Amino acid sequence: MRTVYTLLLCLCCTAASAQKFMIGLHGGMQFNGAPMGVSDQFDNFSNFTEFAYGGRLGVELRKVQVGVGLLLTEINHSYSTKLSGNLPATTLLGTHYDYSSDILNPYLFVNLVRNMGPLQLYYGLNGGPILLGTGQTQVSWSPMKSYRSTEYVPAQWGISAGLQVGARMRILKGKGPGVFVEGGARYNSAAYEMTQHDLNANMVGTYKGNGFLSFPFLVGVDYRL
Incomplete structure (x- = not known):
């Protein structure tokens, strides 16, 4: 029994010595794709790349x-009512929409790593909830966007899941500070409401997509304890 206890103690000490606690901050850009499943009603999507920032905490x-x-x-x-397809007869063709909302995405991650001297390569999976905050849509009607109104879009929860790949370069030998770059792709199930309007600017339909894809590219600094 004493031998078993000794082996367990040795394993625990070895594991503790091999651990590296990580804390870091990152920032960069994220490209968000068009909502899926609404191509019959809308087109001319313009997808904007936005600033992204956050942090992480983990153990290696x-x-x-x-x-x-x-x-x-x-x-x-930015998108517009499609000029063909299964639309109500009173739909105003050429209606233009500008939608915006904040995104909150906490997540869990797991990575496999490969150390090559001061350089560390890693790749893995991530997943967690995603929140599209209360947004707003600026609606304008042709010609020349002569009439405009603002619609408020309810907040939407969903699930985000994806993968990431990155590289980290340590600044000092062993534990301590480092810099990293990371890219990834995620599917987000949260979908915001999209509306269509008639010639009198009245809403005639509400649609929801099947989520959207996002592609973050991040640069950060971290510290290994």
């Missing part, structure tokens, strides 16, 4: 990283 045990992170950004889309 040998060749695996696990932790939690937070990504904050925005979503902005």
Whole structure:
């Protein structure tokens, strides 16, 4: 029994010595794709790349990283009523929409890592809830956007899941500070409401997409304890 206790103690000490606790901040850009499943009603999507920022906290045990992170950004889309398709007869063709909302995305991540001297490569998966905050849509009617109104869009919860790949360069030997770059792709199930209007600017239909894709590119600094 004493031998078993000794082995367990040795394993715990080895694991503790191999751990590296990580804390970091990052910022960069995120491209948000058009909503899925609404191509029959809308087109001419313009998707804007937005600033993204956040942080992460985790632990590295040998060749695996696990932790939690937070990504904050925005979503902005411009689009118009489609000129063909299954539309109400009174739909005003050429209606233009500008939608915007904040995005809150806490997530869990797990990475596999490969160390190459001062350089560390990693890749893995992430997932967590995503919130599209209360947004607003600026609606304008042709010709020359002669009439405008503002519609408020309810907040929407969903699930975000994706993958990431990155590289980290340590500044000092062993534990301590480092810099990293990371890119990834995520599917977000949250979908905001999209409306259509008639010739008198009255709403004649409400649609929801099937989520959207996002592609973050981040640069950050972290510290290994």
